Structure formats: C-alpha cells, structure tokens
Amino acid sequence: MKGFVITAPNEYAYQDFPDPVISDDEVLIKSRASGICHSDYELISGQYIIPFTYPVIPGHEWSGEVVDVGRNVTRFKAGDRVVGECVIGCGACPICQSGNFTNCPTSDHFGFTINGAHAEYLKAKPEWLHKLPDAVSYKQGALIEPFSVAYHAIVANGGTDASEVVAVLGGGPIGQAAVAAASGMGARVVLIEPLAHRQEIGKKLGATTVVDPTSADAVEVVKEMTGGFGADLVIESAGVDASLASAFNLPRNNGRISFVGINIGKVIPVELGKIQARGLQVKGMVGSPYVWERCIAFLAHSGKDISPIVTHEFKLDEVEDAFTLASKRSECIKVMVFND
Numbered sequence: 001m002k003g004f005v006i007t008a009p010n011e012y013a014y015q016d017f018p019d020p021v022i023s024d025d026e027v028l029i030k031s032r033a034s035g036i037c038h039s040d041y042e043l044i045s046g047q048y049i050i051p052f053t054y055p056v057i058p059g060h061e062w063s064g065e066v067v068d069v070g071r072n073v074t075r076f077k078a079g080d081r082v083v084g085e086c087v088i089g090c091g092a093c094p095i096c097q098s099g100n101f102t103n104c105p106t107s108d109h110f111g112f113t114i115n116g117a118h119a120e121y122l123k124a125k126p127e128w129l130h131k132l133p134d135a136v137s138y139k140q141g142a143l144i145e146p147f148s149v150a151y152h153a154i155v156a157n158g159g160t161d162a163s164e165v166v167a168v169l170g171g172g173p174i175g176q177a178a179v180a181a182a183s184g185m186g187a188r189v190v191l192i193e194p195l196a197h198r199q200e201i202g203k204k205l206g207a208t209t210v211v212d213p214t215s216a217d218a219v220e221v222v223k224e225m226t227g228g229f230g231a232d233l234v235i236e237s238a239g240v241d242a243s244l245a246s247a248f249n250l251p252r253n254n255g256r257i258s259f260v261g262i263n264i265g266k267v268i269p270v271e272l273g274k275i276q277a278r279g280l281q282v283k284g285m286v287g288s289p290y291v292w293e294r295c296i297a298f299l300a301h302s303g304k305d306i307s308p309i310v311t312h313e314f315k316l317d318e319v320e321d322a323f324t325l326a327s328k329r330s331e332c333i334k335v336m337v338f339n340d
C-alpha cells in the first residue's frame with residue numbers, strides 16, 4: 001500500500017509501505033478520511049510527548065471502512081464504518097483503573113507509537129473502535145477525535161446547558177468543536193479568537209458572540225453578557241501564553257476552567273491566588289476517555305454539523321501538499337485527506 005511515511009526527523013514522503021497484516025484479534029480498515037493535526041508535525045520534528053520510533057505513519061483523527069477481521073473479532077465485520085480512539089491505556093495501572101486512561105504513564109498513541117491513518121489501510125484492535133452511524137459522514141467521523149476532546153472538556157467539568165455562558169479561548173479545531181458542543185448543549189458561547197476566518201466558522205458552529213482579544217477586552221464582553229459575574233465555564237484551547245493567563249480572568253466566582261490547549265515547558269506569569277480567592281475549579285485534560293460513544297450519538301442526533309471545521313480537502317495521494325498547507329496554521333483550521 002501507499003502511505004505518508006516519516007522515516008527520520010524532517011524526512012517524509014507519500015511512498016510504498018508494507019500492507020498491514022492482521023492477527024486473529026485485529027481489524028483491517030481502509031482509511032476513508034484523515035485529518036492533519038498539529039501534533040503530526042511533532043513526529044516530523046522528532047519530538048513528541050511520549051517516546052516513538054521511525055518509520056511511522058501519522059494520522060490519529062480518522063474514519064474508515066472495515067475490510068477484514070481476525071477470526072476472534074465478533075463485534076465488527078467487513079463494510080462497517082468505524083472511527084478509532086487515539087490514546088490506548090495499559091488498562092492495569094492505578095491511573096487506568098481510576099478511569100483516566102488517557103493519562104496512563106505507559107500508554108500507546110495511535111498514529112504516533114502505532115501506525116496511523118494517513119495511508120490506504122491501517123489495522124486496529126476492536127476495543128479501540130466505534131461504529132459510525134449513517135447520519136455521521138466520514139468527514140465528520142474524522143473530526144470525532146478533536147470533537148471528543150472538546151466534548152470531554154465540557155462534560156468532565158460540570159457539563160453545561162442553556163443557563164450558562166461558556167467562553168472558549170482559541171478558534172482552532174478543538175476550540176471550534178467546543179463551540180459546537182457547548183452551543184449544542186444549549187449554552188451561550190463566546191469565542192475569543194483574533195483571526196477573522198476562524199471567527200466566521202465559530203459563528204457558523206453556534207458562537208453567540210466572537211471577540212478579537214487584540215482589539216477588545218474579552219473579560220468585559222463576558223461580564224456584560226453575565227450581569228457582571230463572568231463565564232460559568234472557560235475552555236482554554238489555544239495553548240498560547242496570553243490565552244493561558246487570561247483564562248483565570250474570565251470565569252465568575254466558583255466558575256470552572258478546562259485546560260486542553262498544549263503548552264510544554266513555558267513559564268507564564270499568572271495570578272494563581274485567584275484560584276483560591278474566587279473558588280475556581282480548574283482542570284487539565286488529555287484526550288477524551290469514555291466519551292466517544294456519547295460524542296457519536298451527539299453528532300448523530302443534535303443536528304450539529306461540525307464539518308465546517310474542515311477548511312481544506314485533499315486526496316490521499318496529495319497528502320504531501322496537504323501537510324505543506326496545514327503547516328501554515330493561520331490559513332486553515334483543519335486540513336483533511338480523503339481516500340475514496
């Protein structure tokens with residue numbers, strides 16, 4: 001088969017690669033849609049949050065069609081439309097046993113330590129997979145991984161409903177998904193994002209208000225919407241220094257903050273005393289444990305179409321061009337490759 005193969009730091013090509021061979025306990029899948037993620041570039045650069053080896057095929061935001069199953073696999077059959085989880089915990093350690101397997105210290109990451117979906121075919125274990133209903137397209141299916149992170153950032157920090165105002169920092173894929181999820185749950189949503197094209201997508205996905213933090217005071221806008229109190233829930237999905245710091249200024253007293261934006265190794269001045277003084281409930285999260293089935297049902301029944309998050313589409317054999325475009329983050333939101 002052909003796939004997007006990284007062989008060494010900064011060395012990659014769409015090239016021939018051995019076909020995946022399944023065991024009795026595995027599922028062979030034809031990749032149908034696969035989103036390019038910022039973290040794919042970490043594999044290209046040679047640095048990722050957990051150890052990995054080359055050669056590797058990235059691609060952890062995907063949907064596909066089952067073509068063959070091992071003889072012990074009973075839950076799936078050829079023709080099933082599926083999506084697969086990215087973070088795979090060991091299942092046995094105290095972290096996994098407590099239900100937060102995405103923080104397992106010995107976890108595997110599909111598309112990082114296991115070959116992923118930027119290829120014609122991939123293989124997976126059935127326990128990582130979920131069936132996709134007909135109401136959810138392959139394009140939407142390949143967005144379930146980022147959507148699930150946003151959905152989890154809401155439901156694992158108190159949930160939300162029409163009584164609340166949710167402030168979302170950053171209009172990248174996770175932030176846009178958070179707008180769709182929170183507004184789909186009924187909340188009024190403020191998207192804080194400087195780029196006009198990202199603001200427009202945010203409005204399409206359900207943002208009540210958009211704020212450019214470089215020209216307006218987001219704290220004041222949120223206060224005006226909430227009788228001076230502040231946001232009930234803040235989702236930090238930008239990961240940039242100013243956004244991380246401002247997250248502490250947006251919630252009401254006793255409000256909640258979910259941190260899902262990635263920022264590794266930076267030291268950022270923040271008034272941490274506010275956490276105590278204002279009784280803030282602050283949570284950091286990796287991945288989206290135990291919410292995938294809920295996310296699929298939500299997308300199938302909420303009427304929310306998250307496909308506008310995909311701003312650029314390529315064929316699989318154009319994947320190198322797709323990577324070139326997706327590296328220019330200010331020009332796109334999600335770049336996706338399709339294998340028909």
Ligand SMILES: [Zn+2]
Pocket residue numbers: 037038039060061145146
């Ligand atoms: Zn990703």
Ligand SMILES: [Zn+2]
Pocket residue numbers: 089090091092093094095096097101104105106107
């Ligand atoms: Zn574990």
